[in-house]
Amino acid sequence: MNIHEYQAKQIFAKYNIPTPKGIMVESVKAAVTAAEELGGPIWVVKAQIHAGGRGLGGGVKLAKSIDEVEELANEILGMTLVTHQTTAEGKLVQKLYIEDGADIKDELYLSVVLDRKSEMPLIMASTEGGMDIETVAENTPEKIITIPVDPAIGFQGFHGRQLAFGLGITDKIEQKNIIKFAEKLYRLYMENDAEMIEINPLVKTAKGVFLALDAKMGFDNSALGRQPEIAAMRDIAEEDADEVEAAKYGLSYVALDGEIGCMVNGAGLAMGTMDTINYMGGTPANFLDVGGSANAETVAKGFEIILKNPKVKAIFVNIFGGIVRCDRIANGILEATKLTDVNVPVIVRLDGTNAPEAAEILKNANIPNIIVGNDRGDGAAKAVAAAKGN
């Protein structure tokens, strides 16, 4: 789960991690009041959406007067922001963060992520702050320092020294400042079940103080049950409405750009099915994992969500019954066609436990737009043909 910059900075405040002062607002009027309260003389007006690249997309701007804050708040609030991390449709800006301008001497990069290789949290830092870190990693990988921290021993002095020297910080007070900063960040990461924390840029002021100018934070969904304060920060408005709706029924759904709706059991098989459709010359419209406990209601819901997408020209149901029995799925499909108006061809491939019984059920139901695929390849081929109108 991701949270907004202003929420991440609230968490920073709890850990005494320095940030510029700021106030979250949801209207132009409140933006003006916030600017007056902060005092200026420079403010930054920042769009709050769950995506990076906001500055380049025109969602972060500098104001030199209260009037300018008002003007920018008017411009940014309600705009649809498209960045390299959003979809092409972009994201609607519903919240702003009005922040004090900072006195910037140097821009750095600092993050904590899980390193799957060492299976430890990894502190990543670079002198190339303010740039896309993927670009830095590709062009000048030597400018990124990585420090794995074994949770069994926690953040030690040597980790801090590796960081300070790695960033070329020679002033002793500045060294102390950056080490303290990183230690607090690591503690925050561990105590809140974070998945990643990224500060880009981390700025050094003329006084040698380090400030988190931006903040991105993501958390382990599996740990939200024991992190109620973090869970309460969830902003459903930032999530895809169909994905949220699907999740209520235990379905895992991700919309894509193609024409063939997919309904599959298991995440791996679901991805594999998308790949098969692609291989056969079609395009998948979505990823949908119905999970291990699919029944008539969830199958019907799945059809409903898939069919909301007007691009869908055919649906491919690909189930490999293990513990899930195919006959139950077949009955679910029949029920679903009664509950939802399924007006496109549905190609069904059911294999595994009780597959022959399932085929019999579908055959006997005699529904014209339900086509039975013999195996996965055949099913995908039939789906691709159906989507093309054959």
Place this chain on the structure above:
Amino acid sequence: MSSLVNKDTKVIVQGFTGKEGTFHAEQCLAYGTKIVGGVTPNKGGQEHLGKPVFNTVLEAVETTGATVSMIFVPPAFVGDAVMEAAEAGIKLAVIITEGAPVKDMQAAKAHATKHGMMTIGPNCPGIITAEECKIGIMPGSIFKKGNVGLISKSGTLTYEGANQVCNEGFGITTAVGIGGDPIIGLSYLQILPMFEADPETEAIVMIGEIGGDLEIHAEKLIIEQFTKPVVAFIAGQTAPKGKTMGHAGAIVSGSAGTAKEKMEALEAAGVKVVVSPAEIGKAIAEVLGK
């Protein structure tokens, strides 16, 4: 590959009396797995599915001599359960539970390693040595005995792969579902050498997916140590960037972890990479020369 689990392997179930634990333990028993008991705190002394229930793993191990534990406890207790098994002398923990916090698994795996316990999972279908021992939730009937080893991150693709191999007239030695979480136990790097060393395994099916770089690390290993043919499929060629596709670990971030990258690395190592999982069976028939 009966070295890891076989018909004589003694297995206990942690979370034995719960709904999932009960259902799957029953299926495993029916398959022939030697389940010798289970653990549910405060139910020690009772009998369940005709097997003794213990309060602690230590008690269960001391009484039954079990070396493997199949773990079904709820997500919040997985870390605890794995560490308990490790300290009680269990040699292999197969963790089926989905949704364990990553931080807990990090600590539990480090602790398991310290005590010399191997782990499989979490969030996986488990391990099966065909017609001998099933420790997990896979449908036993599709795993016919044969000469192909299978290792997969995905549950349903494990079934799909095994089914195709069997439909081509071959069979499975052992199949391992390693799970798709960010932190998992035994992986390609540990299991591929076991298949190479196993006299019964003549070819291997390797099924991966986007995210992480486990498959890339397998490349070097296959070049340096492998004599047996490998067929591979990587799920998620059509997955969009930055989206979690069901498994928390399957996030393509930047250029790292894409299906294309992994497929190219494996191909360079001489692996027969198929672009659709529907081709796995045929590819195996091809590499085994039939």
